[in-house]
Amino acid sequence: MKIRPLSDALSVSDQITPADVAAIAAQGFRAIVCNRPDGEAPDQPGVKEIERAAAAAGLALSYLPAAPGRIDDEQGRAFGTLLAGLPAPVLAYCRSGTRSATLWALSQAGRLPPREILARTAAAGCDLQGLAPRLGDGAGAAPVRVDEASHEVVIIGGGAAGTAVAASLLARSPGLDVAIIDPADVHYYQPGWTLVGGGVFEARVTARAMGSVLPRGVRWIQAAVAAFEPERNAVVLDGCRVVRYRQLVVCPGLKLDWSGIKGLPETLGRNGVTSNYRYDLAPYTWRLVQQLSGAGGGRAVFTQPPMPIKCAGAPQKAMYLSADQWRRDGVLGRVDIQFCNAGAVLFGVPDYVPALMEYVGRYGIHLNFGQTLVSVDGAARQATFSRALADGGSELVTREFDMLHVVPPQKAPDFIRASQLADAAGWVEVDPATLRHPRYENIFALGDAGNTSNAKTAAAARKQAPVVAHNVLALRGQAQGEARYDGYGSCPLTVERGKVVLAEFLYGGKVAPSLPRWLLDGTRPTRAAWLLKERILPPLYWDGMLKGREWLAQPAVGA
Numbered sequence: 001m002k003i004r005p006l007s008d009a010l011s012v013s014d015q016i017t018p019a020d021v022a023a024i025a026a027q028g029f030r031a032i033v034c035n036r037p038d039g040e041a042p043d044q045p046g047v048k049e050i051e052r053a054a055a056a057a058g059l060a061l062s063y064l065p066a067a068p069g070r071i072d073d074e075q076g077r078a079f080g081t082l083l084a085g086l087p088a089p090v091l092a093y094c095r096s097g098t099r100s101a102t103l104w105a106l107s108q109a110g111r112l113p114p115r116e117i118l119a120r121t122a123a124a125g126c127d128l129q130g131l132a133p134r135l136g137d138g139a140g141a142a143p144v145r146v147d148e149a150s151h152e153v154v155i156i157g158g159g160a161a162g163t164a165v166a167a168s169l170l171a172r173s174p175g176l177d178v179a180i181i182d183p184a185d186v187h188y189y190q191p192g193w194t195l196v197g198g199g200v201f202e203a204r205v206t207a208r209a210m211g212s213v214l215p216r217g218v219r220w221i222q223a224a225v226a227a228f229e230p231e232r233n234a235v236v237l238d239g240c241r242v243v244r245y246r247q248l249v250v251c252p253g254l255k256l257d258w259s260g261i262k263g264l265p266e267t268l269g270r271n272g273v274t275s276n277y278r279y280d281l282a283p284y285t286w287r288l289v290q291q292l293s294g295a296g297g298g299r300a301v302f303t304q305p306p307m308p309i310k311c312a313g314a315p316q317k318a319m320y321l322s323a324d325q326w327r328r329d330g331v332l333g334r335v336d337i338q339f340c341n342a343g344a345v346l347f348g349v350p351d352y353v354p355a356l357m358e359y360v361g362r363y364g365i366h367l368n369f370g371q372t373l374v375s376v377d378g379a380a381r382q383a384t385f386s387r388a389l390a391d392g393g394s395e396l397v398t399r400e401f402d403m404l405h406v407v408p409p410q411k412a413p414d415f416i417r418a419s420q421l422a423d424a425a426g427w428v429e430v431d432p433a434t435l436r437h438p439r440y441e442n443i444f445a446l447g448d449a450g451n452t453s454n455a456k457t458a459a460a461a462r463k464q465a466p467v468v469a470h471n472v473l474a475l476r477g478q479a480q481g482e483a484r485y486d487g488y489g490s491c492p493l494t495v496e497r498g499k500v501v502l503a504e505f506l507y508g509g510k511v512a513p514s515l516p517r518w519l520l521d522g523t524r525p526t527r528a529a530w531l532l533k534e535r536i537l538p539p540l541y542w543d544g545m546l547k548g549r550e551w552l553a554q555p556a557v558g559a
Contacts, residue, residue, distance in 0.1 A: 003027070004097065004124035006104050009088040012097040012124060017045055017280075018053035025057040030087040033079075035103060036094040037065040037414075038265060039256045042188060043279040046258055046265040060086060066099045067414055068238040069226015073134065076106020083107065095183050095224060098238045101126040109135045130240025149221070151179040153472060154235065154245035156225055158182030158210055160190075160545070161251035161447030161461040167215045167548030168469035173478055179219040181235065181243065182252075187213040188279055189541055191458050194314055194494060197276040197285035197405075198321030200534065207279065213546055225252070228419045230440045247472050248440075250421065250428050251447035252413050254310060254456070260409040267378025273404045276318050277310070288403045289322045297334025298402030301383055303373045304341040305409040310448055310456045312348065313491035313503065315341070315407045316356070322405075323363035324496040337365045338399060340385055342372040349509045351523050352493070352501055359495045359525075371397065373406065412449050427451035432507065433484040435468050442475060444468045453507060455489030462545045463488040467555045483555035488512060492533040500529035514552055 001020050005011045015036065016024065024032065032054050034047045047063050054061040062082055066075060083090060083104075092100035101121045105128055108117050114135035121128045153169060155162045158180045166178050192206035214220055221243060227236040234244045256277055258265050267273045274285045292298050300322060304315035319339055326332040339360075346360070346367065347353050360367060370388035374396070377384075384398045411417065417426035421437060428445035430437055432452045437443040446464035448456040463485060470483035487507025492500045502522035506512045513522050520528050544551055 002097070002125075003091065006101060006120050006124055010083060010090050010092060010104055012100040012104070012126075013091055013093040014096050015041075015044060016050065016091075016093050018049050021050065021053035021057050021059065024091055025059055029059065029089050029091045031060040031062070031090045033062045033064060033082065033086070033090060033092040033100070034094075035064055035066045035079075035092055035100045037067065039258050039408075040095060040413075041184060042190065042256065042277065043186065045280065046268060048265040049269060062086065064103070066094070066103060067226075068095075068099065068224035069236055069240065069415070071099065071102050071106065073106055073109075076103055076109065079103035080107030096222075096238075097124065098126045098128075098224075102128060102131065102239065105131055105135060126239065127241065128239050149179065149219075150244040151219065152177035152245070152476075153179070153247045153249065154243055155180045155249040155251065156182075156235065157250070157252035157447070157449075158184065158187065158214060158220070159251065159253050159447065160458045160541070161253075161465060162249070163187065163213055163215070163546045164461060164465035164548075165249055165251065165446065165468050166218050167546055168465045168550065169472065169548075170215050170217055171548035171550075172469055172473055175217070177219075178215075178217070179221055179243065180214060181221045181223060181225055181237070182210065183222055183224045183238075185210055185222075189538060191311070191492075191541070192538060193276045193279065193282040194317045194321070195534065196282035197274075197289075197318050198494065198497065199286045199289070199325065200321075200497065203279060203283050205538075208542070213542075215546075215548065225415055227415060228421055230420055230443060233442070246442065247475060248443045249468055249472065250416070250443065250445040250449060251461075252416065252449050254410050254448040255413045257409045257411055261373055261406065262375035263378065264376045264406060264408070267376055268406075271378030272381060272402055273376060273378050273406060275406045275408070276314065277407055285318060285322075285405060289325050292335060292403055293326055293329035293331050295402070297331050297336075299336040299338065299400060300403040300405070301338045301340060301399055301401045302405045303383075304339070304343065304407050306342045306372060308456060309407060309410045311491060312455055313493050315339075315405070316346070317494045318405050319365065320359055320363070320493070320495045321497065322403075323359075323365065327363070328497075332363065337363060338368060339365055340368045340371040340373065340399075342370065344369050347493075347503070349503060349505045349511065351511050352503045355501045355524055356493065356495065376404065376406070416449055421445070423451050425451065432487065434471055434482060435464060435485055436471060444472060452485075452487070454485075454487040455491060455505075457489050457491060458541065458545075459490035459504075460488060462553050463555075465545070466550050466553055470555055470557060481557040481559055483557045486512075486556070490514075492529060492537070494530070494533065495525050498530050499525040499527060500533050501525050502529040502532065
C-alpha cells in the first residue's frame with residue numbers, strides 16, 4: 001500500500017487489502033473510495049470485503065469503478081460530487097492509483113490551473129500529461145495521445161505466457177528490444193494454488209516479485225493497457241500514454257467474474273465460502289477442510305461454471321484433495337460431498353474419466369451435471385443453482401452447505417473484449433496453429449485470452465510460447481519456416497495426496513503423453529505423477545519455462 005496525497009482532503013493509493021484498513025483509519029482517513037472494478041487480478045480482494053473492514057473501522061466506503069483509459073468527464077464530475085459528500089480526508093484507490101488520480105484531476109478542471117493539477121498528480125507518481133487539454137479551456141476535448149516509447153516487440157501481460165514468450169524470444173535473439181506491459185507487482189505460480197488449498201504448499205511459495213521474474217534485458221512498463229490501435233501499431237496505456245511496436249504479443253490472462261454470481265462478492269472469504277482461484281482465499285479452503293473434520297462432518301459443495309475456464313480440472317482437484325483429507329481424518333463417511341458442474345461430463349477427455357470415477361465412488365461424491373451456480377446466501381449457508389432440464393428449460397435448486405468452493409465464471413479482460421482484436425465471444429482471435437491474428441499479421445496471442453480451443457493451462461502456455469517466439473522472429477526475417485502449435489495441454493488431476501492422474505492431450509482431446517506409458521501411465525493415478533506435480537513442475541516453471549529453457553517444448557517447424 002503506497003499512499004500519496006493530492007490535496008489536504010484526498011490521497012490516492014494502489015490496491016488495499018482488508019488488513020490495511022485499520023492502518024488507514026489510524027492515519028486519520030475517514031472515508032475510502034474504490035475506483036477499481038472487481039475481478040481484474042487473481043490476488044484482488046473484492047470491494048465488499050474492503051467495505052466490511054471499513055465498517056468495522058468506522059470508515060465510510062463508496063464504490064465508483066473506472067476502466068483503465070476510458071474515464072470520461074462525466075465520471076470526473078461524479079467523483080467530485082462524491083468527494084464533496086464524504087467526510088475528509090479521503091483515500092481513493094485502484095490498481096496503481098492512476099485511475100483515482102485521473103478522476104480527481106478531471107473533477108478539478110476549471111477549479112485549479114491545469115499546470116497545478118498535473119504537478120500534483122506527477123508528485124503522486126501519476127503521469128497524466130495526456131489529460132492536459134481536458135483540464136483547462138479545452139475541457140471536454142479528446143485526450144491527447146502522448147508517445148511514451150517505441151519497442152521492436154511489445155508483450156501485453158507479464159504472467160506465465162508473457163514472461164515465457166519474452167524469455168524464448170531473447171534466448172533465440174539476444175539483445176532484441178522487448179517490452180512487457182503489466183501493472184502487477186507480483187507474479188504468481190497459479191497451478192500451485194490447488195496444493196495450497198490442500199494444505200501441501202504455503203501460499204507465499206507461489207508468489208515472487210515481478211521484477212525478479214522478468215527476463216534480463218526486457219523493459220518493464222508497469223501500467224495498464226486501455227486500448228489497441230493496430231492500424232497505428234500502437235497500444236494506449238492508462239493516462240493516455242502510447243507505446244508503439246513492430247510486433248505485438250497479447251497474453252493478459254482472463255478475468256474472473258465474481259460478480260457474475262449474485263451474493264458471492266459479499267460472502268467470499270467467510271461463511272464457509274472459498275475459492276482456490278484467488279491467492280488469498282486458497283489458505284481459507286484448507287482451513288475450511290480442517291474445520292469440517294473438527295466438526296465431525298457436514299456438507300461440502302464444489303462448483304464448476306460453464307466453459308471456458310482456467311484449468312478445467314481445478315474445480316475437482318480441490319474436491320478430491322479435500323475428500324482425501326476427510327478420509328485421513330476419519331470423517332469422510334459423514335461428509336456429504338456435492339459436485340455441481342454446469343457441463344455434461346466429468347472431464348472433457350474420455351480416456352481419463354474411468355480413473356476419476358473410481359475416486360468419485362471411493363469418496364462417495366454426488367455428481368450433479370447441468371447445474372450452474374447463480375446465487376449465494378452466505379449468512380444462510382445456501383447456494384442456488386440453475387438446473388438444465390431435458391426439455392430445454394431450467395429450474396432453480398437450492399442447497400445448504402457448510403463449505404462451498406466456488407469457481408467463478410470467466411471471460412476475457414474488458415479491454416480485450418472491447419477491442420478490434422476480439423472475436424464474437426470476446427477472446428483474441430488467432431489461427432489455432434500459428435497463434436497469429438487473421439487480420440493483423442504482426443499481432444500474435446497466446447495463453448488464456450486467446451480463442452484457441454485448447455485447455456487454458458500453464459502447460460499450454462509453455463508449449464505456445466516457443467511457437468510465438470519463432471513466428472515473431474520469422475516475421476522479422478530472423479528465423480526460417482513456420483512453427484505450429486498442436487493444442488497441447490496438461491492437467492495434473494490431484495486425486496489424493498500422493499497420487500495424480502496426469503492428463504495430457506492435444507486439440508480434439510487426443511491423448512498425448514510426454515513420457516512412455518511404461519514410465520508413467522497418465523490414465524492411472526500414480527505416485528510418479530504426484531512427484532512431478534509437487535516437486536518437479538514448480539522449479540520447471542520458475543527456472544525453465546520463465547527462463548526460456550524449452551525442455552520438451554521445442555516447436556514443430558514446417559517450411
